[in-house]
Amino acid sequence: MVFSSAVFLFYFLPGFLLLYYLLPWKNTVLLAGSLLFYAWGEPRFVPLLLLSAFLNYSVGYLIARAGPRRKALLVTGVVLNLAMLGYYKYLGFFAGILNGLGLREGALPAIVLPLGISFFVFQGISYLVDVYRRDITAQSSFLRFAMYKAMFPQLIAGPIVRYSQIAAEVDHRSLTNARIWMGFRLFVLGLAQKVLIANNVALAADRIFAVDPSQLDAASAWMGVACYSIQILFDFAGYSTMAIGIGHMLGFTYPPNFNRPYSATSITDFWRRWHISLSSWFRDYLYIPLGGNRASPVRTYFNLALVFFLCGLWHGAASTFVIWGLWHGALLVLERLGGARLLARLPASLAQAWTLLCVMIGWVFFRAENVPYALKYLGSMAGIHGESALLHTWRLDMQGTSLTALVVGIVLACWRLRAPAQPAATRMPAVLVHGGHLVWTAALSLLCIASLAAGTYNPFIYFRF
Numbered sequence: 205m206v207f208s209s210a211v212f213l214f215y216f217l218p219g220f221l222l223l224y225y226l227l228p229w230k231n232t233v234l235l236a237g238s239l240l241f242y243a244w245g246e247p248r249f250v251p252l253l254l255l256s257a258f259l260n261y262s263v264g265y266l267i268a269r270a271g272p273r274r275k276a277l278l279v280t281g282v283v284l285n286l287a288m289l290g291y292y293k294y295l296g297f298f299a300g301i302l303n304g305l306g307l308r309e310g311a312l313p314a315i316v317l318p319l320g321i322s323f324f325v326f327q328g329i330s331y332l333v334d335v336y337r338r339d340i341t342a343q344s345s346f347l348r349f350a351m352y353k354a355m356f357p358q359l360i361a362g363p364i365v366r367y368s369q370i371a372a373e374v375d376h377r378s379l380t381n382a383r384i385w386m387g388f389r390l391f392v393l394g395l396a397q398k399v400l401i402a403n404n405v406a407l408a409a410d411r412i413f414a415v416d417p418s419q420l421d422a423a424s425a426w427m428g429v430a431c432y433s434i435q436i437l438f439d440f441a442g443y444s445t446m447a448i449g450i451g452h453m454l455g456f457t458y459p460p461n462f463n464r465p466y467s468a469t470s471i472t473d474f475w476r477r478w479h480i481s482l483s484s485w486f487r488d489y490l491y492i493p494l495g496g497n498r499a500s501p502v503r504t505y506f507n508l509a510l511v512f513f514l515c516g517l518w519h520g521a522a523s524t525f526v527i528w529g530l531w532h533g534a535l536l537v538l539e540r541l542g543g544a545r546l547l548a549r550l551p552a553s554l555a556q557a558w559t560l561l562c563v564m565i566g567w568v569f570f571r572a573e574n575v576p577y578a579l580k581y582l583g584s585m586a587g588i589h590g591e592s593a594l595l596h597t598w599r600l601d602m603q604g605t606s607l608t609a610l611v612v613g614i615v616l617a618c619w620r621l622r623a624p625a626q627p628a629a630t631r632m633p634a635v636l637v638h639g640g641h642l643v644w645t646a647a648l649s650l651l652c653i654a655s656l657a658a659g660t661y662n663p664f665i666y667f668r669f
Contacts, residue, residue: 205244206360206664207391207446208398210656216241221453225379231351234454241356242319249318252288257353259284260328261346264335268342281332289325292317297521320360322518324353326485331367333489340368348374357450361443361664363461363481370456377455387452389645394445396648398664399655401616402439404609405431408602413571417580419596425584427602429564432571434613437466439665440479459484466617469555470547471535471562482518486511505540509533519570524578528569535562552620560618 205212220237227233243250263281267274296315334340343349352374358365367374412420412428420428444461451458465477475483487496494507509530516529539547547555565582572578602610 205241207443207450208395208403208652208656208664211244213395213656216244217450224454230377230455231348231374234356235347235351235354238351238354238356238359242354242359246319248316252318252321253324253354254350256285256288256324256328257350258346260331260353261343261349264332264342264349265344267332267335274336278332278336282329285325285328285332289321291315292321294517294521323362323364324359326364326482326518327353327366330364330485330489334366334368340371343367343371343374355456357447357454357456358458361440361447362479363444363447363459364485365456365458365481366485369459373456379455383455384453385641387449387454389641390449390452391446392449392645392648392652394442394447394449395652397438397442397445399442399652400648401609401613402435402437402442403655404605405613406435406439408606408610409435409571412596413581415596417577417584420581420584421597422585422587424597425581429568429571429581429585430614431606431610433466433560433564433567434610434617436567436570436665437462437617438613443664464617466560466563467556467620468559469552470539470544470559471532472539472544474559474563475532475536482515486515490514501540505537508536508540512536523575524569524572527575527578528566531562531566531569556618556620 205216207213216237220233224230224233224237239250239253242253260281263277263284267277267281270277292315331340335342343352352365352367352370355365409428409431412424412431415424417425441462448458448460459481461479461481463477463480465474468474468477491507491511494510495503496507497504499507510533512529512533513526514529515532516525516527519525519528535543547558550558568581568585569575569578572581
């Protein structure tokens with residue numbers, strides 16, 4: 205079940221919210237609703253989700269009460285979490301590498317990747333580390349902890365919500381009409397990002413990336429990666445906005461996950477804006493413990509490279525994701541070596557254009573099925589073709605709705621807003637502000653319903669991570 209499906213929008217969410225608001229046992233209702241939400245698509249992995257909750261609850265409880273064995277318990281808990289992730293996500297990948305090196309033979313049985321495992325494993329690790337550091341108090345109730353681990357708004361594709369960020373709201377949260385209305389507006393905004401922009405540009409991106417790159421002219425190759433760049437931003441940012449909106453409707457404050465990343469003027473700035481919950485997780489639980497930028501320059505560069513190697517691997521067990529991560533790590537090292545100072549001296553528009561170019565080159569590897577395809581695609585972007593290649597033009601794949609969504613998406617994503625401060629005397633009356641919110645929320649809702657009725661739905665990209 206996904207947020208942009210008719211089942212969720214017209215059956216699950218209204219029914220769940222009705223029970224959540226009417227019944228006094230909100231944590232129990234949220235846990236039961238979350239397990240039903242997860243079981244809708246992955247019933248076989250509900251026990252795994254509950255096992256993960258029990259594992260982290262138990263180890264966290266022991267860490268909070270242990271003496272000298274606290275560190276050993278932390279290491280045990282982290283290793284068990286990583287073993288769970290490693291088995292389901294990386295066993296086949298590393299077995300293939302060993303096969304290629306001649307160190308083993310035969311293929312492993314197919315292993316199905318549980319939905320959201322990368323997210324709830326990182327959730328568990330952050331909880332254990334925070335308990336170990338005494339940044340938080342271990343949760344004493346398994347029901348409340350399981351509710352936190354299974355919360356359906358952020359369970360499948362984030363944002364990665366740390367227990368420390370909502371600890372007070374797990375035990376007590378306030379619900380007001382204003383907060384519920386704000387949450388609903390955010391949900392509709394995220395739904396519009398997904399349905400009206402991401403879904404429409406996805407049609408063209410999928411068609412162009414389905415063509416042999418050697419048959420693409422440069423314009424088509426650039427159009428394909430432009431469509432994918434807008435698709436992945438509004439697909440993932442739309443999901444995160446919907447999750448944050450539902451969180452508000454339930455009384456939770458989830459962390460922001462996107463802040464106009466395509467307006468960034470450096471790769472460093474990009475990673476402060478893109479998938480913020482993941483980049484901050486790697487910063488706080490890996491980069492800083494490794495020494496961060498407090499060590500020697502060489503060690504700092506190594507730390508950056510390692511973090512982004514693992515960031516790429518987190519996204520997928522494939523060499524394309526590893527290269528994507530190392531590409532960003534290398535760009536960050538170059539900025540540390542002086543590139544950041546050079547970018548700071550450029551006009552903001554040029555620095556933004558350079559950053560976006562680097563990001564789009566990385567997206568080619570992120571989207572490609574394999575490395576040879578990615579390299580051929582980059583060659584097409586550079587205008588390199590065989591003499592006998594039958595060139596494929598982007599106009600074959602761009603419908604009017606896709607082109608409109610692409611233009612709107614580019615403007616919304618890349619326009620560097622500079623809103624002037626509004627004097628108090630000229631501020632709009634509250635009734636007009638609320639009326640404007642009502643009008644645009646209703647308009648976007650109707651457009652999304654019409655688009656979904658027309659069959660433009662497709663799955664969220666980050667569901668496979």
